[in-house]
Amino acid sequence: MKSYEYEVTQIGEATYRLDEYAKTHSYLLVGSEKALLIDTGCGCGHLGKTVESITDKEIIVVNSHGHLDHVGSNYQFEYVWIASQDEALMWDSTSIVFRNERIRSYLLSLDSEFEENELERTIRTPQVKKVYHLTDGQVFDLGDRKIEAIATPGHTQGCYCFLDREREMLFTADTVCDISILLFLENSGSVETYYRSIERLYNRRNEYKVLYPGHHTPALSVDYMHDYLMCARGIMKGSLESVRHIEAIGDGWKSMYGLIGIVYKKEWISDADRASSDEKISMATGQDT
Template sequence: MIKDPWFTVQQIDNQTFGISEYGHWEKVHSFLLLGVEKAVLIDTGLGIDNMKRITDQLTGLPIDVITTHVHADHIGSHGEFERVFVHEGDKDWLVNGIQGLSINQIRKDIRRDITLPTPVSFDPDTYRPFQVEPTGLVNDGDIIDLGNRKLMIYHTPGHSPGHICVFDETNGYLFTGDLLYDETPVYAFYPSTSPVDLVNSLERVAELPGVFMVYGSHNTLGLEASILEEVKRAVIYLRENDLARFGTGVHHFDGFSVKF
């Protein structure tokens, strides 16, 4: 497996790789899915270092970047790839800049609690999230056919207006972006988020049939599909107790938590 000073590459199967940034407090994961004629890269990480250096070592296939959502820690290496796709709900953020988070807050988050040496090209004082006109849009219900596997797009707003999840129906892998992960809270407390939409989106993915593993974009790489049963219970609890609104704080469940 690839040895790299910044990225950790973990093989999920022969055609699926997690590309992780464990040297940063957010422990961000991006995912490379290989097909027959092209590959899909789900997100491109923090932008502290260049992810294309890694993908070039993993495949010679052309790569389509599918953006789960437009936050700085998911679009960092977008500029290194020719074909970038995003949901309409987050398109304006990708073109004109992220709303609801100041550049000072973004720079504060990008620079703190780094435990590995960063490349000389990284300067947190001048860091700016990547901006670009996307190649195209992905929409709810779109199917991306890689020849040997089919990826279904689900629009799952809440964490951002255009947040999506990607379901690899062939292998049962559900890539949940920042909708669901463990250890630290999933959040919907900024003005650009929606607690109600987040709960609705959690309910939607929890009902998907055929999920074998859940791959969130932070912390543990790969969660058992049984976590979706806890998500169903959490949705009921949050609704019955009128907690899906700003200011209700952190709510802990078995295997994950949310912050409103």
Template sequence: MANKKVCDSWFATQQINEDLYLITEPHYYWYNRANLWLIKGRDQDLLFDTGLGVASLRQHVAGLIDKPLLAIASHIHFDHAGGIHEFEERAIHQAEAQALRDGDDHKALCSQPGWVDADHFECLPHSGFIAEEYSLVASEPTKILQEGDLLNLGDRTLEVLHLPGHSAGCIALYDHRSQLLFSGDVIYDGELLDELHHSNIPDYINTYERLQQLPIDIVYPGHYQTFGGNRFREILSDYLDRRRQPGCPQKKTDKGLK
């Protein structure tokens, strides 16, 4: 760590279309590197996920923001909620509001061995950065999100879907008109994590059964590449086939499960 240099630029930005930017942290370990989505509306902008919080995302996006901005954590994990404290308006689902308020490193995963490691940083986000001291910064949510909340950006509306399983407070944002889903860690095209200490497989199964009913054109996920409706349905059915094997939990009422 001592001989690593400070990165020239911690974030990378890609414009997807006139209303959407993807921001990533390319010098951070690919496995935990999140996709941060800046969604531009007529009257309001949204930032769906905020990265690790090891460099100023607020400064990085300042040039792209010309309206009130609401920063949202798709869930409490450090790679999504780490930077939310920097923003004046910040939102998270009710189930994880207290964890954000407390800066709960256990729920954020960053106190778990191996989740934030010096080797995961290709260069330093700022001079003096020490990975071992990484911690979720406690901050008070200014908005608590719940299932069915509508986020009106003026020219489009996104609905909050509460989709627990990966963690208790996971949300996705759904645009009914365009059939777009900003999915956080609920669904992405990579190894799905449903066995973390606070994951719940029966909830994950219920979430995926619910998503099977949702018309989808494009998914903008919390990790890895954007994908379309066919891949969306394939990931859902692969997961359900795997987790509904005999001996695996199928119902919320199964005993002995977290």
């Protein structure tokens, strides 16, 4: 019988990576008074119990963004912090109608033999009761440890990274991962928006030594920040080649720099292009955006 429970790895002093069966990395940062949990996965396994097995401190939960693979176990906690820009996306991602379709197909795409009981349990979960809004530069005080929330829109409009300056750790979720970053999704910002976020993080590169992403390779060097900066800049300048990129969740174009790539829409490169493309959609559908 398969285990759908989390795998826990200590990655530093009082700092843990929690690997979900469905391939999202959450992180638990324990301080002398409180602990910060970054992201809650798809909802597989029992994240609340996993966290309790590590610490009995009060848990502050933050969502790096509102996608379904980062907010699934929100309901196991009293409240969550998320950017106001991604709150509606989070409610969508944790609604039964959405989960019945999207979580089902996502989990089956990861494992075609995903067990029926665990699949149904993961789909049919309640929603978190209380939500607070993150603000750029906000500091979570865990007692002997302070974590800064940094707004990094791009992958979604409400993406955040979290910086532990003292331990020189930057938790980047889907803003900086190995392989590629997706900017072609319905809730993504323009390449220009993403570029500005990466530029802010890059300008602070002396404040962290290792990046801890939400997926794939679990710890990355600061070089990745440089490659994403150069890749986004190259796309804006039109100096990088691009190849068609199609997957089940959407399609776009992919440009590579070094070891990484950015997948984007050619009509969403500048902020102005992104805004006018929203306008065109609203004119076509007769809706206000």
